[in-house]
Amino acid sequence: MCLAVPLKIVSIAGKHAVGTAAGLSQNIRVDFIPDLKPGDYVMVHAGFAIQKLTKEQAEENFACIQEAIDAL
Template identity: 35%
Template sequence: MCLALPSRVVELLDDDQAKVDLGGVTKAISLSLVEDVAVGDYVIVHVGYALTKVDPAEAEKTLALFAEMAAMGASA
């Protein structure tokens, strides 16, 4: 089973690479499987590859839900 969260593209790099941010953690990933990615787009990342672009509103909702779950777990 895999859990993939939307990650925001913060920088486009050479050779179909990009830097993404997920909650303050940045990582270089490959964009070779996805076309037309721009800074500010959200992508689903698995094992270092962007698999698909995600609608920004849906990405924000998903990230908000995970933040809420994390806050509930911390308060328990």
Template identity: 40%
Template sequence: MCVGLRAKVANIENNMAVIDAGGVKRKVSAELISDLAPGDYVMVHAGLAIARVAADEAAEADKVMEGLNDN
């Protein structure tokens, strides 16, 4: 099983995206996703943005994660 991290794209330059994952910013490769833009949400694995995540799915994932942190 692989684990992916959901993050918001803050900036893109030269096929590299700066992502924000809970306040932690990091550069990842954006080569696998066409037309990626700041504000998009992506799934990140091993330094690569591997899939775009719909904003409503991202909000739902945030709620689930908050619930896990409460326990």
């Protein structure tokens, strides 16, 4: 099973970025997403940003992840 997670971009340096979610930071690659800036949200799989999200889409994903965690 594959899992992608939403992250908020906090910094970008070339093709590398740092994203955060739930207080955790992750170094990611942003090769596939043009025109990213800090504050944008992306869906990340295997260390690569694969899709840009709106804030609302990211929040919906965060809520779904929390719902799954609460069900455990």
